[in-house]
Amino acid sequence: MSSADTHPSTPTPVPSPAALAEALARYRPLFGQVVDEWDGFIDSLCRPLGTCIWSRPGRCDGAVPAAVLAAQGVPSAPVPWLADAPGTALMLPPGFKAGQHWWYCAGLAHAQEAVSQLPVLALDLCPGQRVLDLCAAPGGKTAQIALALGNRGTVLANDFAMDRIAALQGNLDRLGVVNVTTSRCDGGNYPAAAGPFDRVLVDAPCSSEGTLRRNPGLVAKLGPERSTRMAGRQRALLRKAVQLCRPGGRIVYSTCTFAPEENELVVADILAEQDGRLKLLPAPAWADLPGFVGGPGITLWQGRTLPADLAGCLRVWPHANDSGGFFIAVLEKEAAAPGLPEPEPLALALDDEDAEWCIGLAAHYGIAEPIAAQFRAHRQTRRGLHLAARDHVPPAAPRPEGSGLFFHRTNIRPPKLTTAGALLLGPQATRQVLDLDAAAERDAYLRRQTLRPTPAQTAACGSGQVIVRHRGYALGVAVLHRSGELESLFPRKWSGCTAAV
Template identity: 65%
Template sequence: MNPRAPRGSAAALPTPAQVAASPLARYRPLLDDWDAFAAALCRPLPTCVWAQPARISVGDLANLLAEEGIAAYSVPWLPGALRLPEETRAGQHWWYCAGLAHAQETVSQLPALLLDLVPGQRVLDLCAAPGGKTAQIALALDNRGTLIANDISTARIKALQGNLDRLGIVNCTTTCTDGANWPAAGGQFDRILVDAPCSSEGTLRRNPSLIGRFDPGAPARLAPRQRALLRKAVQRLKPGGRLVYSTCTFAPEENELTVADILAEYPAAVRVVPATLPGVITAPGLTHWAGRDLPADLTHCLRIWPHHNDSGGFFIAVLEKDAGTAAGPEPEPAGLDPADGDAWLPELAAHYGLPHDYWAGFRAHRQTRRGLHLMAADHHPPAWPKAEGSGLFFHRTNCRPPKPTTGAAMVFGPLATRCRIALTLGQRDHYLRREQFDPTHDQLSANPPGQVLVTYRGQVLGVAVLHRSGVIESLFPSRWSGCTGGGVVQGLETDDDFAPAL
């Protein structure tokens, strides 16, 4: 009998015989331990989450999970991450809704580590949705400066923005355009990530139904698109800059051959540089495939096989651009409308008792009639391509009375000193289910009627209304309702690379 299917899938995990009979069999010559590879693909994949470091340490997150009966294990080669039992559905827990963690497969977290990020860099995530790697990049930049997250799909951009808002990201502008045609007017970047759409062979452990749907022609069909994305990334990279190209597939056509073709197009401009991931077992990139000899420096690329690290499969190449190449023009800055943005900030600070200089690190601007967006003061998006969103949707001004969004409450709430209610366990569940509930005597006496922040175990969950009638009304977003530890959460994306491009 097959083990049960992983979370989110109705398909049973494959058997070694099914793996051997699938198109994956063409990789047998690349592996001295084929049986171990096939066996790994037949085991469920552990859930992995990383802690939002501005909100909670990984140690405190592990302790919180343990108190809730969830066994968490550290990942030696991912210091900020924890592995959980594979049946854990992270998005159904209050701590996930509170933006304390994000669920992302271990190997999916590795490309961002190889970008060599430091605050002050201008960064482009060319194929960003649903946003796990984007959030990693944003936080590595200390949630400051300019990060552009692009995706071709409007629906996926919405999922991406939801994740960024939940995690409190204010240094990112989202754009929805074909990454292969990213405009020169958008400027050049110090760092670029191309996590390319691919045949997704490496995600089989999370998406076992793929075993019967692998298309042998998919790698050759997808490779031109991947070359176009990587080509554009080379063009948009600043002299001396670094880009990371990654896929979650084993196919050389989408990996080494794609990189080799771009190296041939730009022989004097870019080079592959050695990539190292301490503690991660990796295999070198291929230098020969299907009768074609490839550049020797492709051995600097990384192949990550599922059985070596109990993970999915991945490919990563790190390229750098020659510092002597000509730089492109600086981008035209976006014309953001400050309107009355900053006028709302002192009122919020006074209502919630924030430090007088709290807003010094932010800029507010009016992007839509609904209200204000908040972004890092040093975030400078380009005029083109047109932004889907710049910063975090922060304050609804089209309602009476105006109110901060849940994402905003999670950003400024930790420093609030008034109009703040600590919930009991039962009140927490009522709040997350969008139900009205009664305050305790102490809660009622300590707060005036009106909008209040609500917290649980010191962590901000969002905004509520304390009515004069003596009840608390939840303003938790309807698309997130049901996040109670045992409930069902709607609209919370958790994993990257889930949708195969077959």
């Protein structure tokens, strides 16, 4: 389970206001022009940032994490300016480790910085759109996109780093996302054969200055050289996004840095290259969020004057909303611009033997509606079977890393429903379901300990594999032995879930 959207792994001392003021001194001239309160800005960066989570729409309503947290004595408050986001966003105390709680393992919520949820709102999504997330890992925004589209249709999530794609896939699996295909490419060279897309998100790699409240160690690395180095890659990514966008479609470019070299200057260069075929949508048109204070984009930086419309970019200063720092530009491609041809689809095959696996699994768990009627079941590897949304149509290029959710491992004896499969299909199961409603039993299961359930608990089960639930929410898979012992098959790699209750 990724912690990249939650907390840095090694706590670093918070830098002093003087050290921060020195490291960020080159932004001092902006204060009084596009933003106020230099001291407030510096002070805000010395305060730790609260943890933000959103509830997984369709799996639980927003009240569930809030109620569970209240029972644990953890204060939480809704984030008013995220009221229109796909899940209910809650702000929790700084340092709260959401990933260590059972409801996180059960895919009821995801931790994502509040300000980091804004770019997906700016995409203005509706079901049926074909969407590309060009720099997607660890996948908080991909999951938001996928769920805003109703977990249907086609989302492509790309990243350059293999280990980060694994974290992305882990998050999508836990949240039960079935409409995403992942790929590993340099986004600047993403194949045009995959386009066109109605929406493209470029959440670009950047110098991350806006994450100083979460990553205070960054202060030692700040400086314009880093930003200048990143800007070439950022331009290539945004240029590619424009090519891949359908005429009339929308591109959102975002970073979590204050550096104009990585923000307005990148956007200005790409707008100039496109010579009128691309226009910037001014932030007030899409960022009118209750209680949210956005700042304008910069039009003058170190002697370079940018076109006045660059003021329509959105800057989020940490002291304005008690958040991290962020930058967002929303671009629309002219409807009359030339577009790319429709892509060749990837074949997602299910042979007769694999179809039998699906039928057998549904029979074992008493799932009434055939799995192959609900999803596009298919085999990508010898390991087993994946489920994608019925209308998920990924392109043949780029080569996919994964398409949909890995739900049934068939290369072991006996074959096994995966934990992600149990979370996805558990609500439909009517047989081989075992409830561990006591907190101690739930935690023992998550810690892979062997349990001895009561006859009342095993009434709906014969020996063999069972889906384990807690308070009606699926947690994963176990084996009920003839001896009456319950062997947890909760994955070791999800074991971050077991450190707290």
